[in-house]
Amino acid sequence: MERKDIDLDSKKEFSKKLNEQAGRTSSRGVSDVRFMTADQKKSWNQLGYILIPNFVEESFCDQMNNEVSEIIQSLIPEDSAFSHAYAGDGHIAIREMKPGENTETIEDEISKLFRIHSKGSFNAFIKNEILGNILEDILGPNIDCFLSQFIFKNPGAWGQPWHQDSTYFPFDREPQVAAWLATSEATIENGCLVVLPGSHHEHLHEHLPDERKESNYGYTEIKDHDFSKEMPLLLNKGDLLLFHSFLMHKSFDNKSSSRRTAMVYHFAETGTKFGEVDSPTNEWISIRGRGLDA
Numbered sequence: 001m002e003r004k005d006i007d008l009d010s011k012k013e014f015s016k017k018l019n020e021q022a023g024r025t026s027s028r029g030v031s032d033v034r035f036m037t038a039d040q041k042k043s044w045n046q047l048g049y050i051l052i053p054n055f056v057e058e059s060f061c062d063q064m065n066n067e068v069s070e071i072i073q074s075l076i077p078e079d080s081a082f083s084h085a086y087a088g089d090g091h092i093a094i095r096e097m098k099p100g101e102n103t104e105t106i107e108d109e110i111s112k113l114f115r116i117h118s119k120g121s122f123n124a125f126i127k128n129e130i131l132g133n134i135l136e137d138i139l140g141p142n143i144d145c146f147l148s149q150f151i152f153k154n155p156g157a158w159g160q161p162w163h164q165d166s167t168y169f170p171f172d173r174e175p176q177v178a179a180w181l182a183t184s185e186a187t188i189e190n191g192c193l194v195v196l197p198g199s200h201h202e203h204l205h206e207h208l209p210d211e212r213k214e215s216n217y218g219y220t221e222i223k224d225h226d227f228s229k230e231m232p233l234l235l236n237k238g239d240l241l242l243f244h245s246f247l248m249h250k251s252f253d254n255k256s257s258s259r260r261t262a263m264v265y266h267f268a269e270t271g272t273k274f275g276e277v278d279s280p281t282n283e284w285i286s287i288r289g290r291g292l293d294a
């Protein structure tokens with residue numbers, strides 16, 4: 001299937017837009033908590049993340065992995081032409097720019113599937129009470145989930161360079177919170193996440209285009225910071241990582257022979273203003289409190 005790389009000029013244009021946000025800060029930590037443990041509070045305030053082992057059963061992850069495959073197969077017919085993105089039934093699938101050598105199914109060539117949190121097990125997850133409680137300690141009583149993505153990270157896929165998620169969110173307040181659910185094991189070899197603990201106290205740094213020729217659309221990179229204290233986070237299937245949207249993080253390449261999958265959500269305080277035009281990948285769904293239209 002014919003493939004076209006994304007040209008450097010459009011990558012530069014994209015990061016220029018993102019960098020309108022550079023310099024913003026988010027110094028607020030959590031203080032009066034109702035639900036978090038003391039360790040979780042300390043971890044959030046000092047490190048910028050909370051790791052919760054065994055958050056869901058492995059069988060729940062299997063269900064998500066299966067539902068994702070069903071969506072991809074119905075979204076992208078076998079004979080469809082190459083495209084960087086496919087949209088249908090409210091979802092957006094993004095193609096892997098550097099697919100591995102042994103691809104058999106269309107899922108082997110997909111990088112991410114966006115906008116799935118209104119459906120099936122993806123929707124069931126955001127209604128989890130324990131998750132909602134911890135989010136409430138961070139974001140307050142009124143909470144929306146505005147973004148979801150299933151990340152395939154197929155064998156051979158490159159990792160995402162160092163970045164801060166808030167750079168992608170031109171919102172009127174912060175922080176937002178990411179929930180990164182390991183739906184497979186995440187190891188150094190298969191491309192686990194790597195964080196820079198405490199870096200959520202930093203301002204938003206400049207994000208330069210990821211200049212690797214076959215890098216995925218939207219990848220950008222922080223180059224003006226010291227990452228020598230980076231920490232890879234090894235997760236088992238079913239473990240959950242919650243992290244601050246200013247936390248610097250990246251992921252390793254997948255050098256293994258199997259897929260490393262994760263289901264990633266982003267949450268914000270209800271009423272957050274997203275600027276003039278919202279991202280097509282966003283879908284705002286209230287999960288707790290007064291609701292979107294209240």
Ligand SMILES: O=C(O)CCC(=O)C(=O)O
Nearest residue numbers: 151160165250251262264
């Ligand atoms: O899961 C990955 O490989 C990268 C994910 C990531 O960096 C993100 O969701 O912001």
